[in-house]
Amino acid sequence: MGIALAGTGSKLPSKILTNDDLSKIVDTSDEWISQRTGIKQRHIVEEGENLVSLAFEAGKEALKSANVEGKDLGLIIVGTSTQDKRLPNTACELQPLLGASDCACMDVSSACSGFVYALSIAYSMMNTLDIDYALVVGGDVLSREMDWTDRTTCVLFGDGVGAAVLKKSDNEAGFLSFDIGADGSKGFALYDNSYGDDRYIRMDGQEVFKFTIRTVPHSIEKAVKRAGVHKDDIDVFLLHQANLRILEAVSKKLDIPLEKLPHNLERTGNTSAGSIPLLLDEAVKKGIAKKGDLILLCGFGAGLTWGTCVLRL
Numbered sequence: 499m500g501i502a503l504a505g506t507g508s509k510l511p512s513k514i515l516t517n518d519d520l521s522k523i524v525d526t527s528d529e530w531i532s533q534r535t536g537i538k539q540r541h542i543v544e545e546g547e548n549l550v551s552l553a554f555e556a557g558k559e560a561l562k563s564a565n566v567e568g569k570d571l572g573l574i575i576v577g578t579s580t581q582d583k584r585l586p587n588t589a590c591e592l593q594p595l596l597g598a599s600d601c602a603c604m605d606v607s608s609a610c611s612g613f614v615y616a617l618s619i620a621y622s623m624m625n626t627l628d629i630d631y632a633l634v635v636g637g638d639v640l641s642r643e644m645d646w647t648d649r650t651t652c653v654l655f656g657d658g659v660g661a662a663v664l665k666k667s668d669n670e671a672g673f674l675s676f677d678i679g680a681d682g683s684k685g686f687a688l689y690d691n692s693y694g695d696d697r698y699i700r701m702d703g704q705e706v707f708k709f710t711i712r713t714v715p716h717s718i719e720k721a722v723k724r725a726g727v728h729k730d731d732i733d734v735f736l737l738h739q740a741n742l743r744i745l746e747a748v749s750k751k752l753d754i755p756l757e758k759l760p761h762n763l764e765r766t767g768n769t770s771a772g773s774i775p776l777l778l779d780e781a782v783k784k785g786i787a788k789k790g791d792l793i794l795l796c797g798f799g800a801g802l803t804w805g806t807c808v809l810r811l
């Protein structure tokens with residue numbers, strides 16, 4: 499038996515903050531943000547919205563598209579670094595809202611790699627604990643962690659959540675490989691030290707950029723090899739949406755046509771753990787990722803962490 503993707507869902511907050519809006523808050527411009535990142539706008543939570551409310555909507559949609567009920571879930575995992583509360587975890591808060599009960603519930607904190615980390619844990623737990631259905635959510639509300647006077651970070655990030663239902667599969671569909679890792683010695687490059695003097699996200703953008711260009715192609719190659727396929731066989735590469743220049747550099751380095759790396763960062767900004775499941779849901783809805791396609795997901799970010807997987811839809 500394999501483990502396959504059964505359905506997807508997503509939720510973005512309704513409030514949109516454009517680059518022009520930001521240029522009224524900090525010393526920046528639409529031209530700088532667009533040229534350096536490709537981002538044009540991002541979604542930001544308003545009063546009444548939080549991680550759980552977004553995750554509930556995304557999870558509900560994923561269950562519906564998988565034709566699975568909350569009560570069928572044996573596991574809920576949420577990849578996030580921006581829980582609404584320290585305790586209980588986000589997955590426990592979602593459980594009764596989604597009509598699930600008794601199932602295992604946990605959050606995984608691996609920043610922008612959180613969704614792929616969570617998928618790999620769900621894959622393992624479904625096998626070892628004989629679980630039929632799992633809900634894997636990835637999302638963050640980074641606007642709450644932002645220093646809105648720091649132009650080097652506040653123009654980059656946005657809020658959003660995506661979700662996927664996994665199920666046991668007895669056909670060709672399913673996960674073929676994972677490559678998961680971290681380099682904790684580079685933690686200084688992207689951090690949010692809520693317990694210290696400075697409670698905001700800080701990033702050495704160039705350090706993270708260099709790490710990404712080095713690590714992501716290597717991780718993709720490893721996951722592709724482990725899956726026993728060739729990179730040309732992959733139909734769609736869904737990479738973490740941090741910067742269009744990163745997608746262009748990876749496409750060039752691995753000699754993958756840029757058309758195989760769809761993006762939505764121009765509309766969402768960098769939504770951290772939400773970025774891959776948001777893009778996955780969009781790719782499925784738009785028919786960019788179709789049943790039978792071989793797809794690759796790759797996340798990278800604070801830690802510094804990375805996570806890649808290959809699956810057949």
Ligand code: UT7
Nearest residue numbers: 525526527530534610649650653703704706707740741799
């Ligand atoms: O999700 C986790 C993963 N994160 C990433 O992968 C992010 C990786 N890093 C990046 O995407 C890029 O490094 C950034 C988009 C963050 C920055 O782009 P950059 O090309 O590396 O710019 P830079 O930091 O070298 O800054 C260039 C200039 C500087 O001015 P000077 O020193 O040349 O005078 C900055 O002060 O741009 C200035 N600058 C800005 N100007 C206008 C920095 N931020 C802004 C801004 N608006 N928002």
